[in-house]
Amino acid sequence: MSLTQRASRTLAVLTVAAVTFAIPAIAIEFRNALDDSPLDLSPIKGETFTDAVKSFHETGTNPYVGNADAIAEGKKIFNDNCQVCHKPDASGGMGPNLIDDVVINPRANTDLGKFEVIHSGAAGAMRPFSKRGMTQDQILKIIAFIDSLKK
Numbered sequence: 001m002s003l004t005q006r007a008s009r010t011l012a013v014l015t016v017a018a019v020t021f022a023i024p025a026i027a028i029e030f031r032n033a034l035d036d037s038p039l040d041l042s043p044i045k046g047e048t049f050t051d052a053v054k055s056f057h058e059t060g061t062n063p064y065v066g067n068a069d070a071i072a073e074g075k076k077i078f079n080d081n082c083q084v085c086h087k088p089d090a091s092g093g094m095g096p097n098l099i100d101d102v103v104i105n106p107r108a109n110t111d112l113g114k115f116e117v118i119h120s121g122a123a124g125a126m127r128p129f130s131k132r133g134m135t136q137d138q139i140l141k142i143i144a145f146i147d148s149l150k151k
């Protein structure tokens with residue numbers, strides 16, 4: 001085997017290894033609120049998963065809860081995208097109250113369920129925000145903001 005062949009074979013082995021180990025292990029099941037199908041959590045165009053997103057995929061726990069900077073950012077994104085239907089304090093308008101204990105979608109009282117609805121949509125006017133350029137990191141920040149409003 002020539003040196004070039006050997007080098008390219010090594011490269012091929014390394015590539016396979018890199019691809020195998022780069023795929024994040026998704027331990028938690030993310031499901032569509034409407035039909036219970038598995039969610040496609042692949043990044044949107046230009047999105048790089050943050051450590052918070054990677055950790056959320058594995059644990060289903062939002063690392064930004066209680067983080068003042070993330071909450072402040074989440075508030076801005078909420079005001080730009082959500083308050084028109086849910087009100088600035090998330091108490092509900094055309095869309096439901098997000099800070100009481102009453103939920104339409106059975107998992108929406110958990111951060112995982114909120115993420116599923118915001119990422120991939122629910123009934124009627126609640127559109128999938130991943131299809132509107134929102135990154136998963138931004139969704140986690142919005143959820144941290146909503147959680148901060150709960151009494």
Ligand code: HEC
Nearest residue numbers: 081082085095096103104105108114117118122123125126
């Ligand atoms: C055009 C109006 C509209 C906008 C904008 C909107 N929502 Fe909604 N949202 C709704 C409606 C209507 C529902 C109820 C859907 C259903 O019946 O399943 C809903 C449901 C939800 C739920 C689940 C509540 C439950 O009880 O099941 C969450 C969480 C939520 N929205 C968060 C958000 C966030 C965060 C944003 C911004 C990124 C947003 N929504 C933007 C209308 C809207």
